[in-house]
Amino acid sequence: MGRTNVVIDDRLIAKVIALTGAKSKKEAINISLKRVVDQSTLIKALRKIKGTLKWEGNLERWRKLEKL
Template identity: 55%
Template structure:
């Protein structure tokens, strides 16, 4: 199986049930002209949010590959040290 990457955007027609109250709020807050515009905006924001989380996750993992934790640098607490805090 081959993956094909293109720059084409395909539109899908989908019927969904939306919360009228949320749609009204979204229309008012965003200034969007239609429900379709609100849904597309929401999907874009959702995708951007997940991409940003993924970038942070990758940077976090990369930082530990670049500077691994060396266990010899850590001294374990004994019971007295823990209770002294």
């Protein structure tokens, strides 16, 4: 693991800590970096399968159930 000194927006770090429950700035940064990587990986996977899945559901039925 490397060591890097950066200037980070304190308000943004405070929001990340509040949202994630991170115990330190380091943990907040690591959580944020992991989420960016996970999200990017998921988006790439979804783009790869886009248009390849066959829809077999009943959208009208689902919409009616949502209203209940």
